[in-house]
Amino acid sequence: MTFKIRSAFALVACASIAVAQDAPAPDRQADVQLLRKQMLEMQASIQQMQTQHAREIEGLKAQVAAQQKALDDFQKTAGAAQSASTLMPPATESLFPTTDASVVAASPTAAAPDAIPTIDTSVVAGPTLGGPPITLAGGGKTYLNISLDVLINAAASTARDLEIIEVGDHDPLHRGFNARNTELVFDGAVDPYFEGFANIVFKLDPQNETSVEVEEAFAQTTGLPWNIQVKAGQFFSPFGRINTMHPHTWDFIDAPLVHGRLLGPDGLRGVGVQVSWIVPTPWYSQLLLAVQNGEGSTGFSFRNRGDGGTFAGRETIDRQLRGIQDFIFIPRWESAFAFGSTKTLLTGVSAAFGPNDTGANAHTQIYAVDAFYKWKPANAGGGWPYVKWQSEAMARRFEAGRGLDDSFAARETFNDWGAYSQVIWGFKTGWSAGVRGDYLHMSQSQITDDPERQSRWRLSADLTWFPSEFSKLRLQYNHDFLEASHFLGGRDVDSVFLQLEFALGAHGAHKF
């Protein structure tokens, strides 16, 4: 473990040295050359402008002369019946106008008869030779992109304790209306070295009180050498697939069981540093390593004090970081394979290692594999049609200690695991239908009466309508089956949810 940490620090150090050394000598020379080049180009463009102006003046003179002549002709034949026909200058009696002063500043083909304009200053700002092109319009014109994304859910369920049935913190946790994910999103370039991102989530609880969550707030490097990228701040741990996605990009209203129960209601995220490296292979392959505090409810299976100081039935110990061994380490390897131009498979293996708060020497390990496959035909319009298949399997080894001051009766080791698999079919522009199967196995205990330690199944189906890219309406049905355990009876639950999403502000971009 320490070796890993050392090498991670070494990587960061190397990267920062490389950045520092990158700047001075060759750049100045390049700058001088660039300046010289720009000067020369400017000279050239000024010359060109001069000749162009001269040509324009010539053209205008010619026009004035022609008009004068026409006027003279008109005056000469004034009163005569045939005057109308002579109004038209004979030179322009061709198929196409030879000049078009309203759109063409100076046409080199002006002399050629029958020519349609080949230059049009109404659409092309001018010769781009020399100097930077004139940007009249373009994306990325603001320092900060801001958008707001709101999820509103209506929930009906046969369960009165929907907060036990639904496992994610942004899921509809109460019967009736829920607004648990109003998200402000900020992003932009910090400077030439960093890009910054922040997702601030506002949640309303059943008492209609608002709580605020800094879901993500991080900076990442843009131009480190050797395909390396460093990210620092509060961010989603690079673990599996759905964990790194914001809830409004999910294909179902609620979190899969494994996500909510093994990683936590808020998923796995925290303050830390991540280093990633794109392996220089012909296919997409990336290695990532994140080091995070792993504290609190977003480090659910790690140093989490739990609800009112209790987790997995134990009174938790509250401790400061003792050393590097108390961080959580999250390595991930992901690869993607393109099958032709219409099919893509993205696969990944992830792990998370760290201590937990149920004992002085208790640890947690979580392992996962994930796969995502998408088919979209070559003539897709508006993003439709498509078929997406997404599956994740996770296993957690949780060493439950004896709690604060050895107050709990026994040490236990829980081997919990589960998986979900879902298929989404975008069958018609603006419409998609999905099915999902979910299973969670929690190892049995005769002494731990944690209500969340219940093995269970879930089947879900949903239908979504996207009136536009910026809104959606989703109807979802869940059937939950909770298996009986030592402390809890088995039961069936049926739930129906209706969700409205709307987005305002900057055009969102979608990761694959």
Place this chain on the structure above:
Amino acid sequence: MKIRSIPIALAIASAFLPSAHAKLNVVATLPDYAAVAREIGGGKVEVTALAKPTEDPHFVDARPSFVVKLRTADVLIEGGAELEAGWLPPLLQNARNAKIERGKPGRVVASEGIRLLDVPATLSRAAGDVHASGNPHFMVDPIIAKAVAQHIAQAFAGLDPANAAGYQANYAKFEASIDAKLQDWGRALLPFKGQPLAAYHDSWVYFAHRFGFTIETFLEPKPGIPPSPSHLAEVIGRMKKEHVRAILVEPFQNRKIAEKVASSTGAHVVDAAQFPGAIPNTDGYVAHIDGLVARVVAALK
């Protein structure tokens, strides 16, 4: 032995050393920029287009394989007028390639220097998915394509000075061929000048502007909003009144809807594409516009 091993050693060395004669690795977001880049680069560049010519350029998946292409690119050519806003940013965030960052010589933003049409005075998505910078479908105007080609030639020349003369010569050739072709296209479309056309999506304003059509009837009620029956009824009424004889439909749009409208108005459906290669035998830029003009003429005859 010695003599034999020298070429082998050279071959091995050349495989690892960045050779001065290495081709420029060019990635274009869209196939039209790629087609022009191929004309300018000739044999000195290797060009890859990310979007497929037949797919909707607004909604391209940010496939991981694109990251691999962008990672090693020397040049990125993008439109920069929000057409790729939904998929290019995450690709570039992951590609971590300093050569193609905004402002670097390796980043060519095709809309720079172009006076975009239909720049909205006010921004509201109640008007559909409007592009704040103006209509981004500008490459179907050959005069604009020339300006983009010149921009690309300058970028190539700056990055690969050894072949600068070649790029300039290729640009001159491209310019001359477009200038000559403009006469043919203009002449072929002249008999129909001023006629109103209909289109599925508002992606033909530059084509209309160039060749003197008006294209103001769209099957989409608002950009990016799918056709509704009430809107189509209105469209049919207007098309009959204005004697609209052609509906431009792109490969990724719903041709059936256009056919229905065509059958009740007596108009023809024109398979029009924004991108070279979307329709067989239209791989180059000139062949692409050739095909487009021919199909419009055939429909209006």
